[in-house]
Amino acid sequence: MRKGFFFVLPSLTGVILFLLLPFADVVRRSFFDVLGNAFVGLRNYQTVFQNGAFLQAASNTLRFTAVCIPLLVTVSLAAAVLLKEQKGMGSIFKSMYLVPMAIPVASVVLLWKLLFDRSGILNGLFSLEIDWMNSEYAFWVLVFSYLWKNLGYDVILWLAGLAGIAPEIYEAARVDGAGQWRCFFSITLPNLLPSLYTITVLSFLNSFKAFREAYLVAGDYPHQSMYLMQHLFNNWFRELSLDKLAAGAVINAAAILLLVMLLRRAWEKE
Amino acid sequence: MKKQIRGRVAFALALCMLGGTLGGCKGTRNETAAQEKKETAAPAAMGRYMEEEMMLPDGAAFIYDGKALEDGSIRVAAYNGDVCVYETKDNAKTWEQTLSLNESMGKEDSYAICGALSPDGSLFCQLFEKSGENDYVYKTVKVAPDKTAAEVSLGEGRDILSSLHYIEDGKILAHRMGDTQITLYDDATGETLRTYDPHCGEIQFFGVANDQIITMGQKEAAVLDYESGEVSEFGALEEVLKEDKNNFIMGTSNAYPIVFCAGNKADEVYFCNRGGIYRCLADGAMAERVADGSLNSLSAPNVNLESMQALADGSFIVFARKDADAVMLRYTYDGNVPALPGTELKVYALEEDLTLRQIVSNFQTRNPEYYVNLEIGVTGEDAVTISDALRTLNTEMVAGSGPDVLILDGMPIDSYIERGILADISDVVEKVKSTDGVWENIAGAYEKAGALYAVPTRFKVPALVGKSEALDGITDFASLTDAVQKLRAENDGTEEIVNFPTFYWGLHSLYSACSPALVGQDKGLDTQAVSVFVEQAKQIYDQNEYTFQSDEARSVTRGVSEYGYDFSTVTPLINIIWGQSVMGVCNLANCDALQEIKTVRDILDVGWTPAKLSGKNVYLPAQVAGICSRTEQMEGAKAFVEYFLSKDAQALNSGSGFPVNRAAFSEELQKEASMSTGATIKEDDGSEHEVMLDYQSLDEEEQEQFSKAVELLDTPALTDAVLEDMVLEQTGQCLRGDITADDAVRSISQKMSLYLAE
DSSP: HHHHHHHHHHHHHHHHHIIIIIHHHHHHHHBOOSSSHHHHHTTHHHHHHOOOHHHHHHHHHHHHHHHHHHHHHHHHHHHHHHHHHHHOOOOOOHHHHHHHHOHHHHHHHHHHHHSSSTHHHHHHHTTTOGGGGGSSSHHHHHHHHHHHHHHHHHHHHHHHHHHTSSSHHHHHHTTTTTHHHHHHIIIIHHHHHHHHHHHHHHHHHHHHHHHHHHHEEEOOOOOOOGGOHHHOOOOOHHHTTTHHHHHHHHHHHHHHHHHHHHHHHHHHHH | OOOHHHHHHHHHHHHHHHHHHHHOOOOTTEEEEEEHHHHHHOOOEEOOOOOOOEOSTTHHHHHHEEOOTTTTTTEEEEEEESSSEEESSSSSSOEEEEEHHHHTOOOSOOEEEEEEOOOSEEEEEEEEOOOOSSSSSEEEEEETTSOOOOEEOOOTOOOOOEEEEEEEEEEEEEEEESSEEEEEEETTOOEEEEEOOOSSOOOOOEETTEEEEEEOOOOOOOOOOOOOBBBBBHHHHHHHHHGGGGGGGGOOOTSSOOEEEEOOTTTTTEEEEOOOOHHHETSSSSEEEEEEEEGGGGGOOTTTEEEEETTTTOOOOEEEETTTEEEEEEEEEEEEEEESSSSEEEEEESSSOHHHHHHHHHHHHHHHTTTEEEEEEOOOOSOHHHHHHHHHHHHHHHHHHOOOOOOTTTTHHHHHHTOOBOOOHHHHHHHHHHOOBBBBBHHGEEETTESSSSSSEEEEEEEEEHHHHHTTTOOHHHHHHHHHHHHHHHHOSSSSSSESSSSSHHHHHHHHHHHHHHHHHOBBBBBHHHHHHHHHHHHHHOOOOOOOSSSSOOSSOOOOOOTTGGGGGEEEGHHHHSSSEEEEEEOSSHHHHHHHHHHHEEEEEEEEEOTTOOOOOOEEEEEEEEOOOOOOOOHHHHHHHHHSSHHHTTOOSSSSSEEEEEHHHHHHOOOOOOOEEEEEEEOOOOEEEEEEEOOOOOOOHHHHHHHHHHTOOOOOOOOOOHHHHHHHHHHHHHHSSSSSSHHHHHHHHHHHHHHOOO
């Protein structure tokens, strides 16, 4: 036990020094004014909850998460199940799914601009005149980008989970007359529940990285539907609203923690 | 046993990692930065080059060339109504004239474009002479030490020489303007001895040092050996020179951004630019700075270099032009003075501004105990945007290493005031108010609860400038649009009704006048005002027949101009005289604009009126100064802001805005006109002729009239760069036809709502 602790100690020290302590400072700052001199109690939290921009950003972020996570999980699972059946070409397809993850963000942004600009390829192909990034479609472009980028990652995780299911179970089920769908719902899904928890949490955390493309394409103030929590925090930092930023960050972290704990509870019950 | 060893190894490794991790951490939060600096600071390094201004010959307007002789005397070729050579043997206390071109040639008004001194005391120069009524010729002349003058034809005819340098007695190097080569001539016969092609494109100027020919192109530099004509052992100097783009930006004529000279050793070359004096060794890969320009006049924008010499005792002489006066600056090493002044004062501005840089240089000279470090957030040399620069600045301020003085143009001033970032500087403003007086309606722009946290040190006046009949009856944006539409019907052949220099600058001028209306009293967005702005701007622009072609002109982002120049301060008068425009919206920033309007009135009925496009008397605050509340140099920062508001500093005005200091403002209006401009007039029959317009000074009535107009100004324009970019980007796209006005208004409203809601 002691040996294990000592081996973990350097990394733990790094996590404490560069993650936990700074976060503790953020929590502290959320109860003080901008310069950190005067204690203001819960005033910053009150201000944040009454702030229209925060409510907009939170609503967009929740909506984004609620749309993207189920979509990503479902589509990646379907892709993984289909891939598993592939014999020769399977590894090539697997690599193709991972290519989007390897493309740098700046290149993805360029791609976005080429595709979704008012004079872009999409409008050209279908003779449309939609300004994709400055309309309600912007949200769906963001969703599409998130799915495109993260699908491969989840597919790999699902494949790992699928590989852990013993083939004998399927054989036994087929002997008993179970069809493919019955096998999927009665054998595959229940055995993938542990993976589902991991994939859901990781996908949820990855959903926050969608900000990068949105910011590089549309700047500090994108279309309202794309305005996420990170946009708000970025802008608050520019305006030196550190008090609100700290309170917002604490609220954000608390929400994520709550969600992860709820998920964990739900899985443990299963 | 094995388990015990493993345990001990694990423990030891963990301790090492922990030690390494914690070793990088600095002191406790409770230590102030000053205490840290005291405890960790090494003893101050001693010794630096001190500047001394020396006397030049009487009346010397500028210096063509200067030479330090082996016996310690100094020889200069100067212009003072005559082209003369002078020598001093007593360190510039007295000067003796040794040559006079007027005397040698029997003329009265010799004028040379460029000149060079040979080691034996000869003067070689290119003269500029009138030939006939409107014609000019250039001829090259050599005046020998015995005062005999002879014309030496280099075959230049109508070619202007940009630089002349002697490489040795009897041989002179010359460069023709626009040429890509340098030619070596016999100075007695004019025979071409050799040509040098440095392969750096069109050459702007060149210098000579230690048998090296250092050529400065538009963006490339080349160092050739005089004997071989090939790249020399000082080839690395090329890369060093290319690193600073300011080395290629020419200032006034006969003055250069960089000058060169030989060192006392054959393997040394020195050069001098705004950064200071540098030494480069043969085969060296970099240049060593021996004198820091930021601690003396070399960094001042109003100083343009002409020539430099290294003296035998290790000091340097630099001949330069300070504004319109020739100066000789001597730099001598003093080992008893600290290498840097004891106290550093950090001044931060988002964008470059030559007037600010000049003020910093002057303050530095007057207060040698301070080392003023001017930092510019957006230089244009990298991809840093204003938002990025603000975040970096905020990080530094929160970490306690932020600047002492902030020039708040483009920054979220109200936000900084609300968050207690800025200190109260009412006492500084009161001091200036009690001595010179200030425009209180301008200086109080950012007053909150009786305290002043930021003060505009200058201001610009949004104005409509144009033909008088066109300006009649324009009282707001709607009446401007109506007037423009009416003028379009009456001026069929005119390309522009309202002059737009580029998309950005045209819109910036309109925005300056309208911005206060876009945000309501409750700090919320006024959607109606945004709609009016976009639609009216579109209607006005659509009346212009001229369409921008270049990407730069069509850009709706500000970009970064090399000198931080604000093109919205340029009046449209030249375009109006030419017949291309009827009027324009601009920001009046100095007396030159008013003098220009008065001057043009002699040939055309033009005038100006405040641009009350938002229905209010708007002014544009400029060079808004504030002091960071967490500064440790409060005294120095206040001294700097006080100097910033002083008459001395406010008298400097290269288009940055009218002074808020009333005494300086009065002097600005009273200043004698010295500028002139050429304009082309197109007659009704299609013929054209050029006119030269010498600006006229304002009389008392005109000064009073303008002062009364300034008294009425009561509404500061919005200066937040993020907000402005938001509005102009969408409006520009609408003007370009990329999006409709409705889309632009919707987009601006959405973005502004988010911005204001934050």
